[in-house]
Amino acid sequence: MTVAMEGVIDIELPKFEIPEHAQQSLSAAAADTLADEIKTLLVKNNAVLIAHYYTDPKIQALADDTGGHVSDSLDMARFGHEHSADTLVVAGVRFMGETAKILNPEKRVLMPDLQANCSLDLGCPAEQFSDFCDSHADRTVVVYANTSAAVKARADWMVTSGSALEVVRHLHARGEKILWAPDRYLGDYIRAETGADMLLWNSACIVHEEFKATELAELRARHPQAKVLVHPESPPSVIAQADVVASTSGLIAAVRDLDATKFIVATDTGIFYKMRAAAPGKLLIEAPTSGRGATCKSCAHCPWMAMNRLEPLAQTLRTGGNEITLPRSVCERARIPIDRLLNFAAERGAVIYGNNDA
Numbered sequence: 001m002t003v004a005m006e007g008v009i010d011i012e013l014p015k016f017e018i019p020e021h022a023q024q025s026l027s028a029a030a031a032d033t034l035a036d037e038i039k040t041l042l043v044k045n046n047a048v049l050i051a052h053y054y055t056d057p058k059i060q061a062l063a064d065d066t067g068g069h070v071s072d073s074l075d076m077a078r079f080g081h082e083h084s085a086d087t088l089v090v091a092g093v094r095f096m097g098e099t100a101k102i103l104n105p106e107k108r109v110l111m112p113d114l115q116a117n118c119s120l121d122l123g124c125p126a127e128q129f130s131d132f133c134d135s136h137a138d139r140t141v142v143v144y145a146n147t148s149a150a151v152k153a154r155a156d157w158m159v160t161s162g163s164a165l166e167v168v169r170h171l172h173a174r175g176e177k178i179l180w181a182p183d184r185y186l187g188d189y190i191r192a193e194t195g196a197d198m199l200l201w202n203s204a205c206i207v208h209e210e211f212k213a214t215e216l217a218e219l220r221a222r223h224p225q226a227k228v229l230v231h232p233e234s235p236p237s238v239i240a241q242a243d244v245v246a247s248t249s250g251l252i253a254a255v256r257d258l259d260a261t262k263f264i265v266a267t268d269t270g271i272f273y274k275m276r277a278a279a280p281g282k283l284l285i286e287a288p289t290s291g292r293g294a295t296c297k298s299c300a301h302c303p304w305m306a307m308n309r310l311e312p313l314a315q316t317l318r319t320g321g322n323e324i325t326l327p328r329s330v331c332e333r334a335r336i337p338i339d340r341l342l343n344f345a346a347e348r349g350a351v352i353y354g355n356n357d358a
């Protein structure tokens with residue numbers, strides 16, 4: 001669905017395939033055997049496993065049990081950068097592996113599946129984006145982390161959902177006009193919150209775009225005590241109903257910290273694993289994804305995140321396959337906007353970093 005939104009560019013974007021949801025079709029015993037093998041292989045390879053909150057709970061548990069890390073995209077980058085392991089195994093989507101490689105060019109970065117991508121990344125091809133930047137050379141280029149290394153190499157700043165508001169506020173206060181890519185919903189939310197002059201690329205997350213405002217309002221009416229938690233990649237009509245709009249880390253912190261026992265959650269359901277651990281006993285309700293008569297494509301679970309399964313994770317550690325490689329020149333240029341964010345975030349500490357195990 002394309003929503004008419006002020007300041008969004010009118011440009012033909014590429015079509016892409018959305019993969020079928022991969023299944024963890026293993027028996028419990030086979031999964032345990034594989035998990036044990038992965039633990040051994042991580043030690044043998046001097047490797048650390050860094051997983052996103054949307055990955056399968058078995059992968060998240062493995063990261064926790066082996067001294068790795070489960071977090072949002074900003075904190076995954078920070079952790080990989082600060083860790084001493086020779087090999088970073090990134091369970092997430094491709095831009096997360098690329099960010100790890102850009103920050104750690106001397107390290108080996110492996111992923112369970114290199115085809116695990118993201119609709120935002122696929123919806124922002126580097127050449128088209130570069131032309132767009134050229135036609136608006138007076139604007140500061142701010143790109144979301146969910147982009148390719150080549151797109152980051154064209155940017156002034158990289159931001160994540162946990163840091164975008166702070167960064168744009170900072171740039172707006174300096175009087176800078178912004179060219180924002182690729183998520184139009186996140187961009188629109190940041191623009192509304194900050195009042196910054198922002199021109200928006202026209203891409204969206206296929207998972208968050210499916211949350212439905214009318215059905216959410218009906219659900220809220222049935223659960224008037226529930227707090228509504230929304231990731232800012234969601235449409236404005238869904239964000240407008242939120243009690244909390246935040247990154248994945250921020251949403252988990254809200255479940256833990258708010259004085260409520262019921263929550264309606266509008267983000268990928270992979271996050272429920274850590275929400276339950278952070279706040280046992282609280283009731284979590286999935287926000288609706290299908291309108292009447294409609295069929296959801298993602299059904300609140302990212303099909304690319306689902307590609308992170310135990311078998312390919314073990315296989316990449318056995319063979320060293322699925323390594324992220326990037327041209328040195330791209331890495332060097334893409335590092336500039338990422339370093340800017342990490343330095344900015346380090347100065348502001350807890351305001352931005354949101355890992356919930358810390």
Ligand code: 13P
Nearest residue numbers: 072073074160161247248
């Ligand atoms: P977070 O940075 O909030 O984890 O978001 C990453 C993402 O891809 C959400 O869809």
Ligand code: SF4
Nearest residue numbers: 093118119205207302
């Ligand atoms: Fe991309 Fe959306 Fe999947 Fe996040 S949930 S990785 S934004 S497609």
